Amino acid sequence: MIRRLIAGGKQFFGLHHPGRNLRVFPDDIFLVSYPKSGNTWTRFLIANLVYPEKHPDFANINELIPDPEGLTKRHLEQLPRPRYLKSHQYFDPRYQKIIHIVRDPRDVVLSEYYFDIKRRAIADDFPLEKFVSRFVRGELNHPYGTWGENTATWFYTRGNSSRLLLVTYEALQSDGPRQMEKVAEFIGVPADPDRIAFAIQQSSADRMRELEKKQGHLWSSTKQTRQDKPFVRSAKAGGWKNELSEASISEIESAWGKLMHELGYELAVTSLANAGAGRR
Amino acid sequence: MAGSGLIKHLVAGFKRSLGLHKPGKSLLILPDDIFLVSFPKSGNTWTRFLLANLRFPNEAATWANIDRLIPDPTGTAKRDFDRMPRPRIIKSHECFDPRYPRVINIVRDPRDVVVSQYHYHRKIRKIADDSPIEKFVTRFLAGETCPHGSWGQNIATWLYTSEGNPRFLLLRYEDLIADTPRELAKIATFLQLPVTPEIIAQAVERSSADRMRKLEKEQQHGLYKGSRKDMSFVRAAGAGGWRKDLPAEQAARLETAWGPLMHHLGYELTTRTPREVGEYASLGSATTTPN
Numbered sequence: 122m123i124r125r126l127i128a129g130g131k132q133f134f135g136l137h138h139p140g141r142n143l144r145v146f147p148d149d150i151f152l153v154s155y156p157k158s159g160n161t162w163t164r165f166l167i168a169n170l171v172y173p174e175k176h177p178d179f180a181n182i183n184e185l186i187p188d189p190e191g192l193t194k195r196h197l198e199q200l201p202r203p204r205y206l207k208s209h210q211y212f213d214p215r216y217q218k219i220i221h222i223v224r225d226p227r228d229v230v231l232s233e234y235y236f237d238i239k240r241r242a243i244a245d246d247f248p249l250e251k252f253v254s255r256f257v258r259g260e261l262n263h264p265y266g267t268w269g270e271n272t273a274t275w276f277y278t279r280g281n282s283s284r285l286l287l288v289t290y291e292a293l294q295s296d297g298p299r300q301m302e303k304v305a306e307f308i309g310v311p312a313d314p315d316r317i318a319f320a321i322q323q324s325s326a327d328r329m330r331e332l333e334k335k336q337g338h339l340w341s342s343t344k345q346t347r348q349d350k351p352f353v354r355s356a357k358a359g360g361w362k363n364e365l366s367e368a369s370i371s372e373i374e375s376a377w378g379k380l381m382h383e384l385g386y387e388l389a390v391t392s393l394a395n396a397g398a399g400r401r
Numbered sequence: 402m403a404g405s406g407l408i409k410h411l412v413a414g415f416k417r418s419l420g421l422h423k424p425g426k427s428l429l430i431l432p433d434d435i436f437l438v439s440f441p442k443s444g445n446t447w448t449r450f451l452l453a454n455l456r457f458p459n460e461a462a463t464w465a466n467i468d469r470l471i472p473d474p475t476g477t478a479k480r481d482f483d484r485m486p487r488p489r490i491i492k493s494h495e496c497f498d499p500r501y502p503r504v505i506n507i508v509r510d511p512r513d514v515v516v517s518q519y520h521y522h523r524k525i526r527k528i529a530d531d532s533p534i535e536k537f538v539t540r541f542l543a544g545e546t547c548p549h550g551s552w553g554q555n556i557a558t559w560l561y562t563s564e565g566n567p568r569f570l571l572l573r574y575e576d577l578i579a580d581t582p583r584e585l586a587k588i589a590t591f592l593q594l595p596v597t598p599e600i601i602a603q604a605v606e607r608s609s610a611d612r613m614r615k616l617e618k619e620q621q622h623g624l625y626k627g628s629r630k631d632m633s634f635v636r637a638a639g640a641g642g643w644r645k646d647l648p649a650e651q652a653a654r655l656e657t658a659w660g661p662l663m664h665h666l667g668y669e670l671t672t673r674t675p676r677e678v679g680e681y682a683s684l685g686s687a688t689t690t691p692n
Contacts, residue, residue: 142426212496212558214550259499266499266562273561274497278554380561397564 143189145215148203150308152186153216155271156209156263157232158224159290161342162324162356164207166293166301167220169320171205171310177323179336179343191341205308209265212274217284220304221275224290225386226268226373227361230256232354237261239343239350253369257376269377269397276380283307289384291358297321326356362389420480428474433488435592436501437471440555441494441547442517443509444574446635447608451577452490452505454604455585455596461607464620488592494549497558502568505588506559509574510668511552511659512643512652515541520636522546525628538651542658553659560662573666575640581605610635 152167154160161182168177168185177185188207189197197204208216234252237243242262243252259267266274279285286307293300298317305312322328330353337343343352361370371390374381378388378396388396416422437452439445446467453462453470462470468477472485473492482489493501519537522528528537537546544551550558563569570591577584582601589596606612613635643652653672656663660670660678670678 211499212550212554214496214544214548214554264500266497270497270499270562274558277557277561278550280554 141189141210141213143206144194144198145213145217146202146204147217149216150203150205150218150220151216152205152207152220152222153275154209154222154224155229155268156265157229157236158222159293160207160209160222161352162290162326162329163220163222163288163293165324165329166320167205167304167308169323170301170305170316171308173316173319173323178332179340183341209263209271211266211271212278218308219275219285220307221279221285221287222290222293223272223276223287223384225358225361226256226272226377226381227365227370227386228290228358229268230369230373231360231364233261235350235354236352238347239352240346249364250366250369253365253372257372267376269380272377272384273380276384294358326353329353329356420483421478423476424474424479424482426474428479428482428491430500430502431487431489432502434501435488435490435503435505436493436498437490437505437507438493438495438501438559439507439509440514440549440552442514442521443507444577445492445494445507447610447613448505448507448577449492450608450613451581451585451604452588454607455589455594455600456490456592458596458600458603463616490592494547494555496550496555497562499562503592504559504563504568505570505572505591506563507572507574507577508556508666510640510643511655511663512647512668513574513640514552515651515655516643516646517636518546534648534651538654542654553662556662556666560665578640 152160152163154163164182164186165177168175168182172185175181175185183191186205186207187197187200230253231249233256234243234247234249237252238245238247255261257267259270265271275285276287279287286303288300288304298314298321301317301320302312305317310316330351333340333343333351333353337348337352346352365373367390374388374391374396376397378391378393382388382393382396413422437445437448439448449467449471450462453467457470460466460470469481469485471490471492472482474482515538516534518541519528519534522537523530523532540546542551544554549555559569560571563571570588572584572587582598582605585601585604586596588594589601617635649672656670656673656678660673660675664670664675664678
């Protein structure tokens with residue numbers, strides 16, 4: 122009862138976190154991705170591209186590119202426009218300008234596994250294969266659907282190129298300047314090579330690790346997590362090749378192989394004919 | 402926040418404390434809930450009547466009780482949701498939502514959907530009586546005629562997330578029209594409802610277009626308040642009317658935008674060959690407005 126009253130009071134003053142009930146403005150730009158797909162890195166990249174004078178770091182990133190689930194309704198409505206918003210949501214028809222970051226699900230699951238150890242959701246010795254099964258079945262403790270569901274809802278509704286820009290984590294890794302040029306053009310920021318090079322350098326894994334050491338205790342996503350485990354981990358593509366068992370790779374590919382193939386991820390152990398199309 | 406804004410806010414808070422508000426997206430979903438999902442104007446109301454009459458054979462569905470029998474999160478009070486017998490069957494026009502535990506998805510040929518929505522918007526005075534259908538088709542393709550995405554987006558979010566999922570039942574409005582008892586039997590099996598052929602026959606009869614039209618005349622209530630009384634909500638109640646009512650150029654625009662999805666659903670293309678519109682799997686750029 123008291124909890125309900127507090128919630129009601131917060132709602133009255135606009136102090137609640139709106140999440141999916143976010144009020145969307147027509148000029149909002151959304152940075153959409155499934156959790157653990159390089160969203161934080163991309164947030165840094167874009168923040169450094171758009172607001173270089175604000176020196177983006179873990180202390181102000183929530184302010185520069187906020188998460189509707191992390192800021193209050195009142196705060197969100199007072200931000201300067203156009204707003205750049207981070208989101209893990211599945212398809213939302215109100216989003217009109219979207220940068221969709223996609224990452225190979227075989228790496229996403231590894232990243233999620235280590236993050237769940239860091240935030241004490243699972244023990245250090247939790248079997249990775251068991252974790253992969255949970256991941257594929259959508260049994261992780263978040264409301265964003267499975268990787269296949271979430272990604273399919275954006276990918277198969279993407280429409281014309283002025284509405285949604287698809288950027289893979291892997292392309293950002295291997296070909297950052299060109300991908301950032303596309304991002305700059307998409308959001309209407311000058312695509313000047315110096316500015317882009319600066320944004321990439323300011324968001325490098327080394328620099329983010331350094332910032333995390335100094336500010337990890339300040340940032341909402343890491344402050345109550347284990348400090349002996351880093352948030353910025355390998356920051357590389359393809360770690361799954363060494364760490365996932367063949368059974369785990371097969372489990373992921375048979376669930377989402379068709380969608381993975383269309384996104385350009387080569388299947389390692391499953392033939393396309395036996396692969397699923399973005400289903401649970 | 403001053404004056405009438407504050408009063409409105411206070412009234413909303415008071416309603417909320419009594420559970421009289423509509424829960425909308427904040428609806429608390431229960432693990433045995435069943436969602437009846439469709440894009441607007443795809444036979445959702447008819448299917449609601451059919452399902453209400455199937456699920457509650459002792460209480461004939463009418464316009465007055467339908468919001469209680471098969472509630473709508475944006476039209477039924479939270480209090481009524483909390484009091485419903487379980488499992489609840491809930492109406493929704495939303496795009497894919499991973500929280501929905503079981504889904505019956507009704508799809509309808511978009512060429513008929515656009516005609517139906519066009520007439521409905523004239524009825525509720527959203528557009529002028531003589532507003533050209535070309536203009537409406539443009540907005541329909543862009544997903545601007547309702548808050549649930551375009552037809553292609555809405556359908557794609559469900560189809561691409563449900564392949565092989567036993568908790569998802571896809572039905573076509575056209576099949577429901579062609580053989581209602583057969584399709585209702587599928588629904589009953591999906592829901593594990595113990596029904597007899599008599600209950601199915603009764604549900605069909607109690608949800609017939611004639612009965613729904615008659616009830617509509619007698620029960621001009623809340624939902625359609627302020628809309629034109631000279632046009633009925635239950636309109637043609639048929640399939641394929643677009644062949645007569647939709648100019649060929651307009652049908653062609655829909656087929657260009659959503660051809661692969663339409664072909665996949667078994668809707669015959671009249672202005673393009675399936676080869677021309679591309680494969681269903683490479684749907685992608687075809688799900689929304691072409692540039």
